[in-house]
Amino acid sequence: MSAPAVVAVFAEPTKRVPGRWIAAFASAWLGIWMAQLTPVQLLLPAQIDARLKPEHWVDSVVAFGIISGIAGLCAVVAYPLTGALSDRTTSRFGRRRPWIAAGTLLFALSLLMLGLQQSLVGIGIFWALALTGFCVLTAALTATISDQVPVNQRGLVSGWLSAPQAVGIILGLLLVTMLFTGQFLGYTVIAVLLVVLVTPFMFQPDAVLRPDQREAMTLRGIIESLWISPREYPDFGWTLLSRVLVNFGNAFGTTMLLYFLMFGLNDPNAEDDLIILTLIYMVFVILASLFLGALSDRLGRRKGFVFAASALQGVAALLLAFIPDLTVANIAAGLLGLGYGCFLSVDQALATQVLPDPAARGKDLGIMNIATAVPQAIAPLLGAAAVAALGGFTGLFILAGVFAFAGAFAVARVKAVR
Numbered sequence: 001m002s003a004p005a006v007v008a009v010f011a012e013p014t015k016r017v018p019g020r021w022i023a024a025f026a027s028a029w030l031g032i033w034m035a036q037l038t039p040v041q042l043l044l045p046a047q048i049d050a051r052l053k054p055e056h057w058v059d060s061v062v063a064f065g066i067i068s069g070i071a072g073l074c075a076v077v078a079y080p081l082t083g084a085l086s087d088r089t090t091s092r093f094g095r096r097r098p099w100i101a102a103g104t105l106l107f108a109l110s111l112l113m114l115g116l117q118q119s120l121v122g123i124g125i126f127w128a129l130a131l132t133g134f135c136v137l138t139a140a141l142t143a144t145i146s147d148q149v150p151v152n153q154r155g156l157v158s159g160w161l162s163a164p165q166a167v168g169i170i171l172g173l174l175l176v177t178m179l180f181t182g183q184f185l186g187y188t189v190i191a192v193l194l195v196v197l198v199t200p201f202m203f204q205p206d207a208v209l210r211p212d213q214r215e216a217m218t219l220r221g222i223i224e225s226l227w228i229s230p231r232e233y234p235d236f237g238w239t240l241l242s243r244v245l246v247n248f249g250n251a252f253g254t255t256m257l258l259y260f261l262m263f264g265l266n267d268p269n270a271e272d273d274l275i276i277l278t279l280i281y282m283v284f285v286i287l288a289s290l291f292l293g294a295l296s297d298r299l300g301r302r303k304g305f306v307f308a309a310s311a312l313q314g315v316a317a318l319l320l321a322f323i324p325d326l327t328v329a330n331i332a333a334g335l336l337g338l339g340y341g342c343f344l345s346v347d348q349a350l351a352t353q354v355l356p357d358p359a360a361r362g363k364d365l366g367i368m369n370i371a372t373a374v375p376q377a378i379a380p381l382l383g384a385a386a387v388a389a390l391g392g393f394t395g396l397f398i399l400a401g402v403f404a405f406a407g408a409f410a411v412a413r414v415k416a417v418r
Helices: 019-052 057-087 097-114 120-148 151-179 183-203 219-225 234-254 257-264 270-299 303-322 326-352 358-389 393-411
Strands: none
Touching: 019 057, 019 097, 019 120, 019 151, 019 183, 057 097, 057 120, 057 219, 057 358, 097 120, 097 183, 120 151, 120 326, 120 358, 151 183, 151 270, 151 326, 219 358, 234 303, 234 326, 234 358, 234 393, 257 270, 257 326, 257 393, 270 303, 270 326, 303 326, 303 393, 326 358, 326 393, 358 393
């Protein structure tokens, strides 16, 4: 392991992180997104279908939504709890690295066990454990941005959190559909790659917290610290609300796309066209994450980028709602990717600038991360319910647009960040 960095643990970082740190950070996120999104997009629904053998697609989506929702409840607990514990960790390896290592192992082992499951109960248990490992790992990893990256570099670094999401899902899908086919083999390869790709970051420095610097820790104290008053810290509250709304809007717009093509457009080539839509979406996510995140650093502005990114996603959703056509869907995929890629990188940088307490960065970012994980987890179930309740996909996409536009107006209320 590298020698721990000799810096003030709670000080605002001013020294730019080097390229090797960013490369290791990006490598870790590539492994993380591959391991989390490949099951969500393909392995988990296919595994559920094989057990359930549904007669109607809604039954499959509901089962997937229930399993995802239960796992999402684990995220509500794991994110802030891991953040709070890592804020107080006095290991000689630093505050964050022990939790990154523990989360990686739990995540990888749970994926291996998930590949062996033949029952819905087993699938639910091990997916919940896998998502808990994901939360432990990412809670600690995102905290390193506030710990080590100066404000004028956070858009760039956050872009390397976001762009690997697009690469990871494409690479993961290619691996499990073309090279490592089969349930157990598919889960195994992404679990192994997760460990391999996160390992380089374990050799990056991590400041050590001395025992005399550690805040006293009690269960009651941790629980009480999870409430951050929006009246006392309005910028944190508006940023959190914006993140919840935009992620719900994005999840409604993306998780039901296959069913929209199959049953909304009656597309005979739905699966092939979904791949094309996904590629368009991912290309724009990558471009927006890397270039617009860095541009926000250069201009020293965040709010305008996040507002525009949220609004773009709203426009994309309304296009799908009112012009249900495959060509328009391709345009909407590009707009959605452009908006979400920009949102992922710049909103992450914005979030690090509205944290209430330098000594509780991990816990506070853990709360912020809930706003990303939970909407993605429960969107399939809520989306299927919206299609049924609103009489089709038009209502679903209108709902997605309303959420995205509401997120844009929420971030406009932030005052402390330009």
